[in-house]
Amino acid sequence: MGLLTNRVERSEIKAGDHIYTYRAVFAYSHHGIFVGGGKVVHFTRVETSSTSNNELYIPTTECATCPDCGFRQPNSQVVLSCLDCFLKHGALYSFEYGVSPSVFIAKVRGGTCTTATSDPPQTVVHRAMYLLQNGFGNYDAFQNNCEDFALYCKTGLLTVDRFGVGRSGQASSVIGAPLAALLSSPLKLLMPSPVGVATMTAGMYCMSRYATDIGVRTDVIKVAVEDLAVNLGWGNNREIVEENVISNGRLLR
Numbered sequence: 674m675g676l677l678t679n680r681v682e683r684s685e686i687k688a689g690d691h692i693y694t695y696r697a698v699f700a701y702s703h704h705g706i707f708v709g710g711g712k713v714v715h716f717t718r719v720e721t722s723s724t725s726n727n728e729l730y731i732p733t734t735e736c737a738t739c740p741d742c743g744f745r746q747p748n749s750q751v752v753l754s755c756l757d758c759f760l761k762h763g764a765l766y767s768f769e770y771g772v773s774p775s776v777f778i779a780k781v782r783g784g785t786c787t788t789a790t791s792d793p794p795q796t797v798v799h800r801a802m803y804l805l806q807n808g809f810g811n812y813d814a815f816q817n818n819c820e821d822f823a824l825y826c827k828t829g830l831l832t833v834d835r836f837g838v839g840r841s842g843q844a845s846s847v848i849g850a851p852l853a854a855l856l857s858s859p860l861k862l863l864m865p866s867p868v869g870v871a872t873m874t875a876g877m878y879c880m881s882r883y884a885t886d887i888g889v890r891t892d893v894i895k896v897a898v899e900d901l902a903v904n905l906g907w908g909n910n911r912e913i914v915e916e917n918v919i920s921n922g923r924l925l926r
């Protein structure tokens with residue numbers, strides 16, 4: 674894996690790996706946990722009348738390779754599918770864990786690596802399979818997305834941000850965009866050269882991305898998958914939830 678791409682071959686991935694592929698010609702990426710046996714567990718936006726774009730998942734009923742492809746519990750957006758259906762002919766990439774801050778900042782595209790370290794593969798697979806059976810909450814309510822799902826399976830880390838700012842690189846890239854736009858217009862007059870503007874904008878973008886990386890943030894907690902439903906506050910009071918987390922001794926830092 675190089676600095677600019679995390680592209681891997683199918684033979685290189687193993688159970689517990691966080692993989693992703695690009696959809697719609699690099700417009701966005703879709704993430705999942707490879708659980709072995711050619712299967713991927715991933716968090717999707719299940720088709721409803723109100724959804725229209727990203728990560729729309731239409732269960733494949735005609736999958737020739739695996740009869741349980743597209744399996745999900747009723748009302749759950751966590752889906753099991755084969756690698757072919759996950760990739761949809763897209764290229765396979767591996768999400769990197771435990772990268773150094775300098776490598777993280779050098780990465781051009783958000784949402785391809787994190788400074789957080791991965792838990793052992795069997796723990797990762799356990800979380801993914803548990804969430805396949807129990808769900809991962811509502812896609813919209815806590816701004817969960819497929820990358821958040823995979824990050825959680827790999828690290829067990831959840832943010833306790835009351836405003837539900839997403840943990841993932843894709844989400845923070847969106848947050849960074851208005852800042853970059855702001856810097857590129859009126860301040861241009863004060864900058865010595867166009868090159869300076871570009872450097873500064875890129876630098877600010879990278880630093881904002883770094884600050885929201887799950888491996889760097891200080892407002893993350895480690896949560897056992899069995900406690901996840903409680904901690905995501907699905908219909909419950911979040912204040913109580915946070916007290917539970919701390920009293921359980923699972924406060925990470």
Ligand SMILES: [Zn+2]
Pocket residue numbers: 733736737738739742743754755756757758
């Ligand atoms: Zn399939």
